[in-house]
Amino acid sequence: MTERAEPGKSGNSEKKGGLWRTFHDKFVVEERYVEPAARKALYRTAVILMAVGAAAFIITLLLVLQSNTGPSAADESARNWLLSLRSESLTVVMIFLAVIFGPIALPIIVLVVTVVWGFAAKHAWRPLVLAAAMLSGVLISQIILQIVRRSRPPVELMLFGADYTFSFPSGHVLGACDFLLVTTFLVFSRRENPKSAVFGFVGAGVGIVLAIVSRLYLGYHWLSDAVASVSLSLLILGAVIALDTWRTARVRGERITGELSKAEAPGD
Numbered sequence: 001m002t003e004r005a006e007p008g009k010s011g012n013s014e015k016k017g018g019l020w021r022t023f024h025d026k027f028v029v030e031e032r033y034v035e036p037a038a039r040k041a042l043y044r045t046a047v048i049l050m051a052v053g054a055a056a057f058i059i060t061l062l063l064v065l066q067s068n069t070g071p072s073a074a075d076e077s078a079r080n081w082l083l084s085l086r087s088e089s090l091t092v093v094m095i096f097l098a099v100i101f102g103p104i105a106l107p108i109i110v111l112v113v114t115v116v117w118g119f120a121a122k123h124a125w126r127p128l129v130l131a132a133a134m135l136s137g138v139l140i141s142q143i144i145l146q147i148v149r150r151s152r153p154p155v156e157l158m159l160f161g162a163d164y165t166f167s168f169p170s171g172h173v174l175g176a177c178d179f180l181l182v183t184t185f186l187v188f189s190r191r192e193n194p195k196s197a198v199f200g201f202v203g204a205g206v207g208i209v210l211a212i213v214s215r216l217y218l219g220y221h222w223l224s225d226a227v228a229s230v231s232l233s234l235l236i237l238g239a240v241i242a243l244d245t246w247r248t249a250r251v252r253g254e255r256i257t258g259e260l261s262k263a264e265a266p267g268d
Contacts, residue, residue: 030125031248031256032190039249042189046242053234060228061148064168069150075222079153082217086159090217095160097214101176110134110179125248126186130179133240137178140232141171150225157219169228170221176211177233180204182240189244 034042063072071079099105114127150168152158184204188197212226250256 030123031250033256034249034251036251039245039251042241042245042249046238046245049234049238049241051238053231053236053238057228057231057235060224060231061168064148064150064224064228069148069168071153071222072224075224078216078223079157079219082213083157085217091159094214094217097210098160098172098218098220101172101211101214103171103175106175106179107134113183126244129240129244130182130186133178133182133236134175137174137233137236138171140236141169141174141229144169144228144232145171150222153219153222159218160220163220167221168225169232170212170215170225171229172215173208173211173221173226173229174233177208177230178236180207181233181237185237185241186244189241 100109110131114131117130118124118127145166145168148168149166152163152165152167155162155164181201181204184197184200188200191197208230212230215221215226216223
């Protein structure tokens, strides 16, 4: 005799599982064949980025704590130099950059990119990874802000309204770094031409520098705040590379699944 399923339970759970499995296999699974050396290089890059990011952040944090969360000599020098460059036209540019990388515009940009990317490419894996990386950066920065509780530069030096929240790390810079670096990796890691990836990361680097300069120029952060944010972003980027490689990179002899996966092995 066979057991009878309880009404409303077994059938519904199988239906839900089937819907999720269908969505998962059709839109989330995105596997690809790579050379064994390339996969090892990706894992090695991930480890190096996470190690460098963690070490740089710890060193920066220790320096900040050693100064009793006040500015260091490098912070003061960077601030004084940028103060000497202030002009009306340059301030307009820096305010524009601050708005683009700010807590209102950047989440909207990320949302639009992830939604458009998902619908245009008909896959969800990489847009989901980008969204998760951005959310992780926000959560990490908010936790550290409340732990370190570092004061911002003097309010009278701020050019875009007073801000009395904590300074370390810079949320603007961390958001810009996460968005630019993670997006660049997720886009160019699928392209065979390494030169395109170089140009992509150079462009991301330019955007990061602009985000840093705008926050320091407008008087809202110390240089060490920005350094800490870049360090955390390298840590997040390394984690993204490791996760994406583990989830999507396959070598010859390993089976791949999913409608979006590339069935051609290297050299085929």
